[in-house]
Amino acid sequence: MGRWEPNACGRLEQAALELYGERGFDGTTVAEIAGRAGLTERTFFRHFADKREVLFAGSAMLHDLLTIAVADAPATAAPLEATAAALEAAGAVFAGRHDHSRRRQAVIDANAELRERELIKLATLAGALAGALRRRGVPDPAAALAAEAGIAVFKVAFERWLGDGSRDLPHHIRESLDELRAVTAAR
Amino acid sequence: MGRWEPNACGRLEQAALELYGERGFDGTTVAEIAGRAGLTERTFFRHFADKREVLFAGSAMLHDLLTIAVADAPATAAPLEATAAALEAAGAVFAGRHDHSRRRQAVIDANAELRERELIKLATLAGALAGALRRRGVPDPAAALAAEAGIAVFKVAFERWLGDGSRDLPHHIRESLDELRAVTAAR
DSSP, X not given: XXXXXXXXXXXXXXXXXXXXXXXOSTTOOHHHHHHHTTOOHHHHHHHOSSTTHHHHTTHHHHHHHHHHHHHHSOTTOOXXXXXXHHHHHHHHTTTTOHHHHHHHHHHHHTOHHHHHHXXXXXXXXXXXXXXXXXXXXXXXXXXXXXXXXXXXXXXXXXXXXXXXXXXXXXXXXXHHHHHHHHHHHOO | OOOOOTTHHHHHHHHHHHHHHHHOSTTOOXXXXXXXXXXXXXXXXXXXXXXXXXXXXXXXXXXHHHHHHHHHSOTTOOHHHHHHHHHHHHHHTTTTOHHHHHHHHHHHHTOHHHHHHHHHXXXXXXXXXXXXXXXXXXXXXXXXXXXXXXXHHHHHHHHHHHHOTTSOHHHHHHHHHXXXXXXXXXX
């Protein structure tokens, strides 16, 4: 093991985002990221499997957070209520990350492979939500629909939050959920 | 141009699905598909860019069908109503394709790259639906939410139809849409 580097993970993430923005994702190497962060490649690989994972390191945390929050929702909460509570809990994690999230999104939007990876991440989260709802006893198709609708709300809310950081992500999630309710109620 | 081959496209599709089922997608070559269909590789490449596209050739048609159906929905139709009408029109195209669709899905489920391609297809269709709704004058986020919710309904309905072909896909779409309305209305 190497010596302890204070906040190596955050420094690597910051350096990677800067370089991806300057040179593009494909034009950046792990050596350059480590160099910009003042760390070694060896340290980089202690934190991330590859340069793509710098952008998706939060997925596992989001996954755990969503499934735990669904499990912890009151027993009386309807499936979409439990889902919404989980999404708001996940949204709270992004506090103070608006600028970071905007820059990350710009990198992803500019690269087809990263856009695909992002879609897979969201689909995986929808699957995790559906599984957590089933474990609460929610039958299908309600579990699958609440999970998919929840991820749709999260996607739309996230995009709106990137464009308007004056209100936090949980606010945008609640607003988009209300909008979904209005859209599905309209005949 | 080679000579005209009766139903070459359908024969290639059929041969490809058989081979993907027998040998796996990765273990099948274009030469083998063409051979099984009694056609040449040259004919294969007149119909499909590569062996993956045999599985996704319908995407462009679905895309056009959905956007046209949204545009053609009555001016008074609410966003999700217009979306539902489009999904049902798309669903009707799968009549007589239940066995084919089940076999296609088994091939896709068995291959990570194909599962990713399927996710990208669905995300692209959601984007097309949202665009068509915006052209009807539906503002965001209602357009994005109706489109994403619509694709969620389609996904769930399609899976249920694969498991129960005794009722047609449009039936499952209507049922899943009702279920989504119930899920979003529940407090």
